Amino acid sequence: MNTDPLAQRLELAITLVREAGARAMRHFRSPDLVTASKGLQDPVTVADREVERHLVDAIAQRFPSDAVIGEEGGAHGTVRVDTPVWVIDPIDGTDNFARGLPLWCVSVGVVVGSRAEFGLILAPALDEFYVARRGHGCTRNGAPVHVSSRGEAGRARINLGYSRRRPAAGHLQCIERLLANDFEYSRLGSGALGLAYVADGRFDGYWEAHINSWDVAAGLCIAAEAGAWVSDFFAGDALHAGNPILACTPALAAPLRRLLGPLSTPAL
Numbered sequence: 001m002n003t004d005p006l007a008q009r010l011e012l013a014i015t016l017v018r019e020a021g022a023r024a025m026r027h028f029r030s031p032d033l034v035t036a037s038k039g040l041q042d043p044v045t046v047a048d049r050e051v052e053r054h055l056v057d058a059i060a061q062r063f064p065s066d067a068v069i070g071e072e073g074g075a076h077g078t079v080r081v082d083t084p085v086w087v088i089d090p091i092d093g094t095d096n097f098a099r100g101l102p103l104w105c106v107s108v109g110v111v112v113g114s115r116a117e118f119g120l121i122l123a124p125a126l127d128e129f130y131v132a133r134r135g136h137g138c139t140r141n142g143a144p145v146h147v148s149s150r151g152e153a154g155r156a157r158i159n160l161g162y163s164r165r166r167p168a169a170g171h172l173q174c175i176e177r178l179l180a181n182d183f184e185y186s187r188l189g190s191g192a193l194g195l196a197y198v199a200d201g202r203f204d205g206y207w208e209a210h211i212n213s214w215d216v217a218a219g220l221c222i223a224a225e226a227g228a229w230v231s232d233f234f235a236g237d238a239l240h241a242g243n244p245i246l247a248c249t250p251a252l253a254a255p256l257r258r259l260l261g262p263l264s265t266p267a268l
């Protein structure tokens with residue numbers, strides 16, 4: 001049996017994320033899918049809550065002293081700097097999920113102190129499973145992935161996230177600055193998938209003015225292990241309060257920090 005405590009947790013996480021994906025798929029495109037609203041343009045479905053409960057219960061059973069932070073149920077257990085914290089988004093891209101669009105995923109990351117130790121992102125409707133462990137690289141369906149080599153603005157596409165947690169003005173300024181400096185942009189509706197696609201070289205960067213830890217805990221490890229430059233997301237109380245995020249190819253870090261840093265609080 002593996003005695004490495006993080007490897008034991010990663011082994012369990014791989015099983016649990018697959019189970020979570022199967023549970024979510026049972027609701028995906030179901031005509032009876034019950035959806036409620038948490039606020040403006042912020043939906044939640046019965047699947048989000050069911051999948052999170054499944055994950056939280058299974059983790060508590062196997063690792064009762066670990067803390068868990070989930071998008072729907074909040075914090076379980078006590079967050080301490082030296083013990084693992086499971087940071088969970090049962091369905092990231094809920095609006096896409098509720099509309100029957102396949103761009104959603106289950107995201108599970110484990111953080112110790114202010115470092116993401118491993119991350120898993122499963123997009124069941126696309127049959128793509130990203131797994132990364134700090135210092136061990138990143139894979140999609142078992143094959144290594146790496147960020148793109150694009151370093152010029154004129155060939156780069158930056159994926160953006162936006163929510164009503166911040167004024168639209170900052171988001172519109174970001175688009176203006178990117179276009180005025182030869183970058184292209186797009187918006188997917190899932191921060192976790194956005195980071196996974198940076199890791200996979202499908203996008204050359206991801207930026208959002210404010211994002212929650214459950215949207216990015218897994219993606220941060222996945223992007224960093226694939227060679228991305230990643231901002232210091234876990235500074236301050238980001239685990240509970242969120243932060244801005246930038247992840248991109250190393251060559252694009254300086255120009256993107258110059259352009260988008262001023263739009264981020266705290267600065268990138």
Ligand code: LIP
Pocket residue numbers: 071089091092093094095161162163164189190191192208211215
């Ligand atoms: C989504 C994030 C995305 C953000 C959306 C939303 P959800 O998470 O992944 O980055 O722009 O507003 O917060 O609500 O689908 O889990």
